[in-house]
Amino acid sequence: MIALIAVIGAAACLLSAAFLLRRLGSGYRIARLLASAPEATLAEIREVAAARERRYLRASGRVSSEEEFPDENQRPLVFRRQRIERRVGRAWQILDEERLAVPFGIEDRREFVAVDADALGDGLVVIPRESLGSVSELPHGLRSRLASDVAAATPIRLRLDQVSAVEHATVVGMPRNGPDGPMLTAGLGRPLILSTLDPAAAMRLLAGDGRRLVILASVALIAGLGSLALALVAWLAGW
Numbered sequence: 001m002i003a004l005i006a007v008i009g010a011a012a013c014l015l016s017a018a019f020l021l022r023r024l025g026s027g028y029r030i031a032r033l034l035a036s037a038p039e040a041t042l043a044e045i046r047e048v049a050a051a052r053e054r055r056y057l058r059a060s061g062r063v064s065s066e067e068e069f070p071d072e073n074q075r076p077l078v079f080r081r082q083r084i085e086r087r088v089g090r091a092w093q094i095l096d097e098e099r100l101a102v103p104f105g106i107e108d109r110r111e112f113v114a115v116d117a118d119a120l121g122d123g124l125v126v127i128p129r130e131s132l133g134s135v136s137e138l139p140h141g142l143r144s145r146l147a148s149d150v151a152a153a154t155p156i157r158l159r160l161d162q163v164s165a166v167e168h169a170t171v172v173g174m175p176r177n178g179p180d181g182p183m184l185t186a187g188l189g190r191p192l193i194l195s196t197l198d199p200a201a202a203m204r205l206l207a208g209d210g211r212r213l214v215i216l217a218s219v220a221l222i223a224g225l226g227s228l229a230l231a232l233v234a235w236l237a238g239w
Contacts, residue, residue: 027206030123034058034193034202037172042111049175049182056188058172059113061106063196068165069102078104079117079163081124084142086156095156096145105183106169114178115171116185116192123172123186123193125202129160167196 037058040048045059068076080100085092105114135143136152163169171194174187186192195202 027122030125030191030193031203031206033190034125034170034172034195034206035199042106042108042113045113045175045184046111046182049177052176054174054188056172056174056190057184058170059106059184060168060170061108061111061113063104063163063165063167063169064107064112065102065104065165067102067104069100071162071164076165077162078102078165079120079124079161081120081161083159083161084138084146084156085159086150086154092157095147095150096142098145103180104163104165106171112181113171113175114181114183115194116173116178116183119173119186119192120194121191123191124161124163125193125195125197125205126161126163127197127205129162131158132156133158163194163196170195 033056037056040057040059042059042061045057048055048057063078065076065078068078069080071077071080078101082098083094084096085094087093099117101117103114104117105112107113133156134152135146135150135154135156138146138156138158142158171184171192173184173192174190176183176185176187184192197205
């Protein structure tokens with residue numbers, strides 16, 4: 001009887017943990033893929049691309065490009081994305097997006113692997129620059145880019161994401177042969193991920209406003225595993 005009750009409790013806790021993590025949205029999926037994708041060297045990425053194997057791999061290297069462009073602080077950028085978003089429930093809805101990118105990739109001392117910048121979406125994990133306000137506070141040039149039905153009083157977020165050629169990055173994706181050699185891109189139903197943060201910082205950023213959900217999910221997961229252990233002990237003891 002005790003074993004049965006413990007199993008039911010474990011199932012309830014584990015289902016609760018899964019539900020809470022799902023509420024984090026795409027951030028949970030990106031974090032899980034970033035942590036679980038098999039790691040490969042850039043040389044191995046080249047080999048997989050040449051063999052046309054369909055694999056989803058993680059590789060790291062220094063961001064590199066021959067066509068950087070400067071930001072306002074004269075840092076050499078390879079990717080810049082500006083978004084105007086409004087809050088919808090727990091998520092942000094994109095009202096407008098502007099991108100500027102040059103061909104770039106990651107390299108080590110011997111190899112270079114390109115990154116498919118066009119495939120970067122929610123998988124871009126960098127420290128964002130954000131401003132909160134309303135549509136009426138936007139400069140005219142940005143305000144004119146929005147649809148006419150977006151009211152001036154609508155609360156919005158202006159978000160700027162950048163990747164610099166002086167950074168070290170981890171990229172997760174499917175290798176394939178691009179126009180100039182091996183490239184990492186989205187594939188196998190999974191997104192292309194690029195992170196310029198260390199693993200712990202990336203996980204904190206991806207949790208975002210849902211850190212409380214992550215804590216609750218962790219507690220539920222620990223409780224579920226504890227209940228499973230109790231169920232096993234009770235079953236062995238014949239309770």
